[in-house]
Amino acid sequence: MDTEYAEDSVDRHIARWSGKVPFDVPTEAVITRIQLLAKHVKYGKERALAETGLQEFEFETMHRLASRGTPWRAPSAELAAELLLSPAGMTGRLDTLEKSGLVRRVRALGDRRRVDVELTDDGHRRWTEAMRWRGIAEAEMVDPLDDGERAALSALLKRMLRHVEEKQEK
Template sequence: MDDSVDRHIARWRGKAPFDDRVEAVVTRMQFLVKHVSQAKDAALAAVGLQDFEFETLHRLSSRGEGGRMTPSELAAELKLSPAGMTGRLDTLEKAGLVRRARDAEDRRRVDVELTEQGRASWLKAMGLRGEVEADMVGVLGQEDQETLAALLKRLLLHVENQDHPQK
């Protein structure tokens, strides 16, 4: 049975210089990434989060139950300017998803922490995303999933270890 990539390759064969196998692999990866991205967007919409809100909650959640980081740590991880981070935190704080708290030992230090509402929103979005991802990968048996994961890792390691800078 043909998929959309088979039809794409047939349409372009002889019109553009590419290797059919390479084109099939890369285009299928692109289509799958697009599917995952659309699922993420739908999950965020269902929970009422914007992407920037989710990404900030996601970083905080990586720090465990309390989810505490300094604004500068968050800005560095999210590749934002301090002013951009301040605006983002203001929005998240007004929405009740995070709070700023002074460090108990060093009153000059301010930490950002997840609220219960912020953690619940993040967990709900992650659950919705996870269902779509599990459904997509679940068509493969466990052994095939492990093989695919290993093959993709080889590709990623190759790209990550190249001498030229990534764009």
């Protein structure tokens, strides 16, 4: 069966609402599909966390550290700002991560007043495993598309996103 023409939940949604409320069908179809796909991305992330036994806040903190490359380290104040946490909130989060053996606090090189946070080897291993599971979930989502279709979809979504971001900047 050619899935391109098979009915999906959005087609049924549009059929249910057609004639009941005014909306542009192509716009409704695009936006509703984006919303549903975003939910599936979220579920994939949740599955990745479940597979690795990590909580969202643990993953997000480790993700920020891992993005810096070896030695996966950042000043705690900088990390708190990126994660939009108060100093007290960051302290509580780091206490939990440190007790779990995922991060450690170290004095900053050259400035003993500053505390840096770094991933432990176990923290990096668990973060890497969560990223692997996320990659599997994402690959499953785009699996029906060939390389050209993926590139075309990416370009269209980029155009939409740039339009929205540019409007917000004004």
